[in-house]
Amino acid sequence: xxxxxxxxxxxxxxxxxxxxxxxxxxxxxxxxxxxxxxxxxxxxxxxxxxxxxxxxxxxxxxxxxxxxxxxxxxxxxxxxxxxxxxxxxxxxxxxxxxxxxxxxxxxxxxxxxxxxxxxxxxxxxxxxxxxxxxxxxxxxxxxxxxxxxxxxxxxxxxxxxxxxxxxxxxxxxxxxxxxxxxxxxxxxxxxxxxxxxxxxxxxxxxxxxxxxxxxxxxxxxxxxxxxxxxxxxxxxxxxxxxxxxxxxxxxxxxxxxxxxxxxxxxxxxxxxxxxxxxxxxxxxxxxxxxxxxxxxxxxxxxxxxxxxxxxxxxxxxxxxxxxxxxxxxxxxxxxxxxxxxxxxxxxxxx
Numbered sequence: 001x002x003x004x005x006x007x008x009x010x011x012x013x014x015x016x017x018x019x020x021x022x023x024x025x026x027x028x029x030x031x032x033x034x035x036x037x038x039x040x041x042x043x044x045x046x047x048x049x050x051x052x053x054x055x056x057x058x059x060x061x062x063x064x065x066x067x068x069x070x071x072x073x074x075x076x077x078x079x080x081x082x083x084x085x086x087x088x089x090x091x092x093x094x095x096x097x098x099x100x101x102x103x104x105x106x107x108x109x110x111x112x113x114x115x116x117x118x119x120x121x122x123x124x125x126x127x128x129x130x131x132x133x134x135x136x137x138x139x140x141x142x143x144x145x146x147x148x149x150x151x152x153x154x155x156x157x158x159x160x161x162x163x164x165x166x167x168x169x170x171x172x173x174x175x176x177x178x179x180x181x182x183x184x185x186x187x188x189x190x191x192x193x194x195x196x197x198x199x200x201x202x203x204x205x206x207x208x209x210x211x212x213x214x215x216x217x218x219x220x221x222x223x224x225x226x227x228x229x230x231x232x233x234x235x236x237x238x239x240x241x242x243x244x245x246x247x248x249x250x251x252x253x254x255x256x257x258x259x260x261x262x263x264x265x266x267x268x269x270x271x272x273x274x275x276x277x278x279x280x281x282x283x284x285x286x287x288x289x290x291x292x293x294x295x296x297x298x299x300x301x302x303x304x305x306x307x308x309x310x311x312x313x314x315x316x317x318x319x320x321x322x323x324x325x326x327x328x329x330x331x332x333x334x335x336x337x338x339x340x341x342x343x344x345x346x347x348x349x350x
Contacts, residue, residue: 024232026299028074032231033290034308035073036066039090040287041316042099046089046106046120049320050266055106057119062090064261067286068193069094071234072161076242079156081129081147083140084163086121087193087260088133091163095128103319109326115337116329138171140164141190145177148188148251157246161238163191167198169215170206178219178251185250189241190216192255194228199264200272216253228258229284259284 043061050059062069065087072082073094084091093099097113105112106120113125124132131147134140144162151158168174169192181188192212196203204210216223222244227233234256241252259281263270294300300308 024235026294026297029290029293029297030299032067032070032074033287033294034312035070035094036231036287036290037309037312038099038315039066039069039093041312042093042102042319043089045316045320046103047262047266049106054324055108055119057121058086059106059120059266060087060264061260061262061266062087064281064285065193065195065228065258066090067231068163068191068228068234068256068258071231072191072238074231075235075238076159076161079129079158080242081131081144081151081158081160082163083131083144083147083160084133084193085137085140085165085168086133086135087165088121088123091133092123092125092128092130095125095130097123097125097128097130099315099319100322101125103316103323104326107323107326108328109323110329110333111322111326115333117333117337138164138168138173141168141171142173142177144190145181145186145188145251148181148186148245149184151187152184158187159242159245160186160188161191162188163193165198166192166194166196166203166212167201167206169212170198174215178216178221178253181251182219182221185248187245187248188251189238189245190221190251190253191238192253194255194257195260197260197264197272200268200270202272212255213253221251221253223253223255226254226256228256229281229286230289231286 040063043063046059047061049055069090082091082095089102092102092113101111101113102123105114105116105118105123108116108119110116113123118124121133121135124130134143140162141164144160148160151160194203194212198206209215211225213223213225224237226237237254237256241254244250244252261278261282291305294305
């Protein structure tokens with residue numbers, strides 16, 4: 001029997017509503033549409049390739065949640081740092097990573113972003129300051145605070161953005177981290193990608209506190225709920241939280257309410273929710289929303305939209321060809337990257 005979702009898309013609160021949608025113009029909406037379309041296509045093909053057994057391991061798709069990644073990307077700065085859990089394909093794409101090296105990583109090839117040794121759950125790209133997807137539930141919460149501590153220690157005004165699922169907030173790591181982050185006023189933005197389910201368990205079955213913003217308030221951490229199906233709302237919330245962190249006022253918790261259209265992972269039969277529930281959220285699709293904004297304002301012709309969609313399709317197909325034609329790592333790669341390498345620029349000699 002399907003469990004009714006705690007967060008329904010039709011009940012957007014005034015707190016979740018965007019206060020400044022009008023400030024976003026043509027270039028922003030086109031970029032959001034392009035990047036979300038690329039993420040969606042990448043994920044759709046990834047799911048198909050997994051079924052075809054082109055690669056193995058675990059695979060968690062981001063389909064439906066794209067607005068969080070692109071809204072964060074448009075609101076942050078180049079030198080800000082990012083990390084997330086194992087649903088990590090979308091984030092580096094939004095920050096500018098070439099999908100070819102991401103697909104190669106899925107295929108376990110040496111040209112992958114983690115040299116083929118990380119796979120789906122462990123994408124990293126230091127070139128865009130994406131500090132990884134992490135397979136241990138909640139581990140990135142503490143590590144993200146550590147990154148924020150390093151930024152503060154080094155005197156930068158960079159912010160660490162730490163994403164987690166609604167299931168990860170049940171880890172003890174979160175409470176210890178929140179206490180320290182507030183005590184030290186660390187420049188961290190904690191993002192709950194609240195897609196209603198921790199694997200197959202709804203939020204309301206794990207706690208009687210279904211408003212996850214209250215977790216932050218218990219540490220006097222500024223917290224707010226955000227409509228995660230709209231990149232405008234995400235951008236505004238991220239921008240406000242980042243400004244607070246850069247001023248030295250400490251962390252913020254964002255309960256960004258979204259939905260994944262697919263299962264928790266590729267092995268998920270999704271018996272815990274109904275088709276009607278899924279379809280209700282699909283009606284709020286962020287890509288469709290951006291496309292409608294573009295069409296309404298005549299920012300692109302139908303031909304230009306078709307050309308962009310074709311570019312997205314070709315980009316993903318080229319990433320597959322790149323991955324299939326890339327070599328596997330040599331055996332000696334097993335012994336590399338285990339400890340700090342000799343060419344690591346920050347080695348301290350005693």
